[in-house]
Amino acid sequence: MFWGCMSAEGIGYGCKIEGKMDADIYISILEEELLGTLEYYRLPKERTIFQQDGASIHTAKRVGNWLDQNGIVVLEWPACSPDLNPIENLWAYLKRKLDAYDRVPEGMLELWECVEKEWNAIPKKVCASLYKGMEKRMQAVIKVKGGHMTY
Numbered sequence: 001m002f003w004g005c006m007s008a009e010g011i012g013y014g015c016k017i018e019g020k021m022d023a024d025i026y027i028s029i030l031e032e033e034l035l036g037t038l039e040y041y042r043l044p045k046e047r048t049i050f051q052q053d054g055a056s057i058h059t060a061k062r063v064g065n066w067l068d069q070n071g072i073v074v075l076e077w078p079a080c081s082p083d084l085n086p087i088e089n090l091w092a093y094l095k096r097k098l099d100a101y102d103r104v105p106e107g108m109l110e111l112w113e114c115v116e117k118e119w120n121a122i123p124k125k126v127c128a129s130l131y132k133g134m135e136k137r138m139q140a141v142i143k144v145k146g147g148h149m150t151y
Helices: 023-040 061-069 086-099 108-120 124-132 134-143
Strands: 002-007 010-016
Touching: 002 023, 002 086, 002 108, 002 124, 010 023, 010 108, 010 124, 023 061, 086 108, 086 124, 124 134
Parallel strands: none
Antiparallel strands: 002 010
16 A cells, blocks of 8 residues: 655655554654655645545544644545545556556565656646646536536
8 A cells, every 4th residue: 555645836755554554554654754745845734734535544533633733734525525636636647657667567566666666756747737626626526516527
């Protein structure tokens, strides 16, 4: 499993997750990767709105307490709304890059090297474009009253 974050400034830190993720592992990822990304881009926590889905790990009380204690505002997120989450489009972009390889990686180590290489090569303009398109995506969801849309 891979965890990564992004901002309109570009991709954030990402990390490979070995085994099963729980709230404690997620908090350690937030401490290292999320806070590291904010520091790298010099994004003030008080002006940052963090978006995550409603996975039980993300909504665990310990995670919520950590986010509150660290001054991270979390965007309230409707259930089943991947159309609005720009990182879903970033995952699709990454998958297309990996699918373009001439041969399938031999083993997990080689796969991880490819993922890491392609993640780090994502241009800032890709992330900026995904954020710029948020308003249009939200308008499309409103137009279909939260129903299915082809975007």
